[in-house]
Amino acid sequence: MSHKRPLQELSLLSDKFEGSMLSDSHQRNKQKSRECLGGLDNENTPTELIQEWSPPHKHSRVVIKGKENQGNKGRRFVLARRSRKSTQFTVAVSCWDSLPDELLLHILSCLPLRDLLRMSRVCKRWHRLAFDETLWQSVDLVGITQLDCALGQVLTAGVKRLRCPHTFLGEPHFTKKGHLHVQHMDLSSCTASPSVLLDIMSRCRELNHLSLEGMELSDGIIQSLAENPNLEELNLCGCSGFSADVLGDMLRSCSRLENLNISWCDFSPDHVKAVVDNLACSMVHLNLSGYRQNLTMEDLKTLVERCPNLQVLDVSDSVLLTTDCFTVLLELKELVNLGLSRCYLIHPASLADLETFPSLRTLQVYGLVQDSYLPSLKKGLPRVSINSEPFSRVARPTPVDLREHRMWNMRCRLKYRL
Template sequence: MPNDSMPLQELPGLGPGPGPGPHGSIWSQSRGNKRKSRGPLSAGPDTECTPTELIQQWSPRPKHPRSLSRGKENDDGPFVLGRRSRRRKESPSVVSWDQLPDELLLRILLQLPLQDLLRVSAVCRRWQRLALDESLWTSVDLEGLTHTGPALQQVLKTGVRRLRCPRAFVEEFHFTGSSSLQIVQMDLSSSIMSPSALHSVLRHCSLLECLSLEGLQLSDDIISCLSRNSLLLQLNLSGCSGFSAPALADMLRWCSSIDQLNISWCDFTNDHVKSVVNNVSPGVTHLNLSGYRESLTLDDVKVLVERCPHIQTLDLSDSTQLTADSFPVLKQLKALLHLSLSRCYHIHLAALCDLGTVFSALCLLDVFGLVQDTHLSSLKTEMPHVSINIEPFSRVARPTPASRSVGCPGDGAMWNRKCRLRVQL
């Protein structure tokens, strides 16, 4: 048999030891290559290995991730150096404005004056909503503004309840609101405002309790709007004009709760005066019906006294038709405390000296133009319990009574209360 067909076990280099030949066995060659046999390769000639098995046996073992330890010493294992996370800098304990609730912000905004509140409303949408909250605009004083129309338009939409706007120039104004206004007290005395503009405001009012329209041009539509305010307590229409006697009578009948009425020096006829004395609320306690020289007669006084027995303050000044014959009629007013008969020239000084005995409860008497300064002291001696000529201006239903002393505490107030938001010039 040729050499190339020798049996497997007789091939050199496959025996258990080194075989013949100049280079030795395969084992010696593998050791020369510095490779070590592992596993079944050293098991002997009876082991069979496929190429796939060889790849698996010779492939490196998989690496398992080591658990990182945050400490520098490990009791159960080898020392491992781990990276420690950086500590975040703690932010100081500061509360942002955005974190404050609406209720707290409203309490803060409640302390701001009008100009600052308007500036705050331009910061963001939330602050604008809060700055225009109706709880902040309950009382507003716009006295002193040059052009009041735009400001009045915005203030009326905030749900204002007390509005003071005397001596204002309201140009080309027309209130465009659709809902009812919440105004309870309003002073527009001596303002320049067209009847149509005033009507656009008053037709949305039904909760008025105190109203002053002194010196304004009115209309029958405006007087009809006032009839819707059944809670009206004080009404000042002094010096007004432009409305009829029937409209006035209807308004007085509907507003049966009026306690103070100043309707002096209006553009009245005899019919207007009769509309007042025949329809004024029987519960009225303060009434100013002065300035109707020849229109107010003794018969009108009789009707008035019989209808309104609870009058405490009565101003009949500048009624030239009244004489001393009116004293027995006025004596029926048991609660009369303040009587004004200034410039009633048909009442003589001698008749005035008897007023102290006629009116036992009388405290104040105004007789400007009837008594000279030389006779005033003697009149005061006859009536020591009566103060004479103390108040030259009527206070009936006026929101801000006129006073001789400038800078008195009542200045800027409206019906004895100041407004929270006020224009500062």
């Protein structure tokens, strides 16, 4: 696959964008179009192809009347009319060719993804310009079910913002060596082997936001994450396949990490301890829920000591936490959102003590407080919104609607539309 030309590789991506959404008649028309465009590998269009596209020529008129022809009986004079359309085509091509690259890039920057891929097939120059790094800064591929070599092409085109969750990642087949420029990447719930994901992550050094939610990882992948010192937001919710020691090393290396969702992973008590012992003091939002008997009161004390600036903390489903945890959490002066859902050793009546938390505004206690007691609790905590967020937003790129072409409140320019 690696020996194919870039234009042929690009056809694979274009086929995926259009093939599954068209009827059979459209498919046949596209096949004929590809056969016609197959002759455009060279910048000069073949004469045969121009003749095929041009309208049929009118029959030539033979002129034999007139005195001028009387002396030349063996000769015949022919009047032919040049095709008007072919003249216009030549003039149009020459006009486009006369435009500088900067102006053509500005025109291409206004095109949607589908049209940009079509324009790349016109000639070699347009193919080069269509894959200029300035045009591929942000790409949203939500809705595509499978990506193979097209993923490698998009990443090596200089993309800095990539969104393609719920996608099957085949073999990217990178045609270029070196590091990628991607800074914000959402691969949530993608299907990929750890080796394929490692091939991608080992090329990343500039990551700032990353979501690998629900994926099977490896120690090599976690080690690759440690090579991104500017990483600020990381979503590893529901991940598995890596050891506690490697996790601790990664958290120490990513000293600028502020938002971390590491809930419901396949963790042992050693994994939880590796998290709380190595979190950066810059941590602001943390989701450490789902660890039942693996998160202890001692772990919570260590966590609060290391991260005194926490504003959002979710330790739901930690059945070893008791009412005594309020004394520990009170040290978090900037705590705004607290999650204690299904922490069954905390008595519901003691939740009224949270009134002493100066900054607390939202409280999640699903499964802990019965519906009949909620009105009394809300009356005792008038400043606090209770059970208003059923799903955690910590480090998640698009927690509400995948159809919204945003991730971490950043919009992508090139979008795949169904």
